[in-house]
Amino acid sequence: MKPGLRVLVVDDDSGVLKALRGLLGDEGFTVLEASSATEASRLLLDASTPPPALMLLDLRMPGETGLELLARLPRPLPAPVVVLSGEASPAEAVQALKLGATDFVEKPPSPERLLTAIRNALALDTLREERERLLGELARPGHLVGDSPAMESLRQLITRVGPRDTAVLITGETGTGKERVSRALHLASGRKGRLVAVNCAAIPATLLESELFGHEKGAFSGALSRRVGRIEQAQGGTLLLDEVGDMPLELQAKLLRVLETKEVERLGGTTPVPVDVRILAATHQDLSRGVKEGRFRQDLYFRLNVLPLQVPPLRERLEDLLPLARAFAAEFAGPHVSLELQPGAEAALRAYSWPGNVRELRNVVERANLLRGDGPLTLSAASLGAPTAPARGPSPKLSEKSYREHVEDFERDLIRAALQEGESIAGAARLLQVDRGNLYRRIRALGLPVT
Known part of the structure; x- marks a missing residue:
């Protein structure tokens, strides 16, 4: 010290x-x-x-x-x-x-x-x-990894629009790197405040309002003290509304008012608090379709979509595969460990469709690092295979578990599958046709990770 x-x-x-x-x-x-x-x-x-x-x-x-x-x-x-x-x-x-x-x-x-x-x-x-x-250094427009024309165009656009206070709607498939792009926009803005990110799909609807707007002491049962919301926490900086398409309609109206008045009112409060916050929104959904289906307010869509910014999927910028893989190898194994490709590995990387985009490539490199010995980090064609599930022994006899334990095992498998296909708690809730808040509580009760 x-x-x-x-x-x-x-x-x-x-x-x-x-x-x-x-x-x-x-x-x-x-x-x-x-x-x-x-x-x-x-x-x-x-x-x-x-x-x-x-x-x-x-x-x-x-x-x-x-x-x-x-x-x-x-x-x-x-x-x-x-x-x-x-x-x-x-x-x-x-x-x-x-x-x-x-x-x-x-x-x-x-x-x-x-x-x-x-x-x-x-x-x-x-x-x-x-x-x-380190995160800031990696996210600077010049440090966004990739040699493709798409990434070069993205870097130039971030450099131009970063210093402005205009709202930006970042779109792209899950795993393309929308949050890193938002961090680059924040750094390019020169704003002295911090970047505050809120995942609208990961927070139950009943809690999201308090999380965003904050609350006064006694505003509701359990509000033992004043709490500053995420919007106020981003004062002088940037607020990222990740998966904004999953925000409930009633909160969309309150967010629109913040954008129009530049004031936020805490739950249970009577005095608006002025805020100086740049708003970025990100989603993998088609918000224009959400507007047509009545799931997203048209006026809020126009407010957020002042400058649309599309992050291309990895399959459309294959030139970025190896630079990204080397960056992830340095992240997991250190800058002094080399990345080596076995024969046929590069062709396999390029032939693969990468449905999970950059996030999936990161997982592949992380898995290869976990399995490596003391030598270089090596990628092979087999690296693209899904992780092998641990071999299970003989199925347990019914008497080895209670009825409730068997049902909970089935429920865990069902929810895992829905989360994987739906890509978020909100998406899983739609697939299972259940309330998102109830599903969130069930996920916690079953001991499943909340992502």
Whole structure:
């Protein structure tokens, strides 16, 4: 840890402040102190000084609690957070971690436990910053991988339209790289805020409104504190509405109002909040068809489709196969491991239809890396085969499982197949003719991954 790093200690107990001041000072930290959430918020969000390197936050304080402060801070959090409490319930500890805290330390903390939590939080923050830096470098228009004329045209278009605040509708098949294109547009914009992405198909309709617009304390059952929505989190930056075609109609009307007024109103709120956000939308659907079928508002479609940007499928830009494969090999195996093609591999790559596009190619390279030894990462014609399912033993006797367990096994297989064919929770819900929220809850109950 670098000496002189500033740590903000937030606690209403003067004895705790004094003890932590001594401990952290002995370790070379510069200590800032706040005895209330209001004072902590002022120190964290003061634009005239850089934020502290870390915040130690007491959960139980008079007035606004530590949890309430944590809930209303902008995302990403201005600084990594380690929470302290001697009275918090397990539910409060879990809630603090869900709101972004890195660790939970019970009072009175031992010096060793507290310093370990601080070191881990700072290390994780460094890794996060490095990841964001690398993602940003990869997504710059000049770094979008591919030698095809289609990709060169895409890079030129991003360079031209990136600095404008115009809404952009990014279309393309699943797996073509629409999110990377959106990141390139954000970087080309020069906006100082962050890129905030929301997958409209992955969040249940009942939760999506609160996720986008935020809510005030007491707006609904379970709203224990104010929460800033994704639109506000993108203040000064860019909001990506991924799979926007799956947004419910009633939320489409609210989004249209945000675009028109440049204001957002939280659930349960009465005062509109001005926002400066550039909107990008992405979808693999034909939104014009959605308009004709009554699934998508025509006025919102026109608002989002000011500048359409099509990302071509991989089968239409085969020149990009090898550059992309080499980029993925460097990602998984490191820049010093070479990518080698066995005889016939390049022809097989070019002959394959790539229904999963760039995402499928990435999976192929990742699988080859997992199976390689100490040598180069090698692709063969066989690399394109679907992963072989583990061999199963004899079918279990009916008596080996209960009726409920047999039914749940069948249900898992059915939902997996629907998710694969439908390409999203919303698509799977349409195939199975069930409510998306109910399907989402069933997926969680069955222990299936939520993608």
